[in-house]
Amino acid sequence: MALLKHIAEEVLGRDKAVLLWKRIDVIGDIAVIKKPMHGEVSIEDLRLVAGELLKRLPHVRSVWLALGPVGGVYKVRQNLVHLAGERRTSTVYREHGAVFLVDISKVFITPRLSYEHLRVARLVKPGETVVNMFAGVGIFSIIIALKSRPSKVYSIDINPEAHRLMVENIRLNRVERVVEPLLGDSARVVSESLRGVADRILMPLPDLALDYIKYALEALGGRGWLHVYLHVDYEKGKGHLRRACELVKSRVEERGWRLIKSNARVVRSVGPKLLQVVVDAEVERYG
Ligand SMILES: C[S@@+](CC[C@H](N)C(=O)[O-])C[C@H]1O[C@@H](n2cnc3c(N)ncnc32)[C@H](O)[C@@H]1O
Structure with a gap:
């Protein structure tokens, strides 16, 4: 978390970073940025952050923007926009020693x-x-x-x-x-x-x-x-x-x-x- 904050601050400055860094999730080798709810963070700003995430987090290979919240019956992230890296939505997520195949565009x-x-x-x-x-x-x-x-x-x-x-x-x-x-x-x-x-x-x-x-x-x-x-x-x-x-x-x-x-x-x-x-x-x- 501290590193995400640091990267966002370096790229966008404190005022914009505060709107963003808590909205970044890393799931396996995919980072997902939830669109900030307020303020002036442009798609260009988000692409800059995405590029920096790829450089600074070696395990991250793909970065996506989620324009909407999870929704529908299946509770899936809606309106994903590719920001940087591989154009891939499936990955392997690890938690408490277990491994999970997931697809951020198809499942919660x-x-x-x-x-x-x-x-x-x-x-x-x-x-x-x-x-x-x-x-x-x-x-x-x-x-x-x-x-x-x-x-x-x-x-x-x-x-x-x-x-x-x-x-x-x-x-x-x-x-x-x-x-x-x-x-x-x-x-x-x-x-x-x-x-x-x-x-x-x-x-x-x-x-x-x-x-x-x-x-x-x-x-x-x-x-x-x-x-x-x-x-x-x-x-x-x-x-x-x-x-x-x-x-x-x-x-x-x-x-x-x-x-x-x-x-x-x-x-x-x-x-x-x-x-x-x-x-x-x-x-x-x-x-
Ligand atoms: C919030 S997610 C579950 C999260 C999961 N327990 C986890 O920890 O990752 C809710 C799930 O409920 C499923 N769902 C929605 N309506 C359902 C229903 N009527 N019966 C069974 N599953 C349902 C969705 O497809 C979705 O996968």
Whole structure:
């Protein structure tokens, strides 16, 4: 991070660099710059920074500008513009000793969830069955399989390209016996084949997580853990964390389940005063 800041400051000066350097992600050998939200950073400025990134970061071979945020059902970066280096969008991304084939133009991928992937993996107890309802290319699922000792991780995604890469990633990381890739809408997959199987459910898609709690509860066997990712407005004094827990509690109770305990933490900032938070909730069916 410090080097990215330094490079941006050298090329553009402090005033422009401040708009930019936190918006650079390095994914494998590809750097992606998210278009600055404010200020006067031109495409020529961005090409200068891109050229310097190629020179100064020897592992970076390709630099892209993302004009829009991730979007659509598949949560893919939209409107990518090539800035410098190889005109390539697929790469090998490494995290916590695992390797992942990814394509920044076809699947969701961010290095900003790296801490969260490991944090959740460490919560998984030996023998647990985990359902990952929004698995992408399988990062949470594979890191759980490598770092903990689950008996099974069902890993669902609706994007055929994410599913294809997940199948490859499972094989590359040699976790075929633990991680089962499933293609489709997780509501349908759970209702048709995963009722009552799970001890823990991951819901890393803020757009759908609250509405899909009813399917997550179907997948649980009477008691277990939900990890629900949400976007909430920042409130002073951690009001946002309290509110996130309350949102989950009311959805759980609506379905005739009890919230035994919950804890929320900020995962990352996703916009001005908008946070991604995760609620870890232990729940139990009444009766
Ligand atoms: C934010 S990404 C998941 C990120 C991934 N867990 C990671 O850590 O890299 C959300 C994923 O949910 C998938 N998705 C969207 N709607 C879905 C649905 N109804 N059922 C299953 N997957 C869905 C998208 O294709 C996308 O890959």
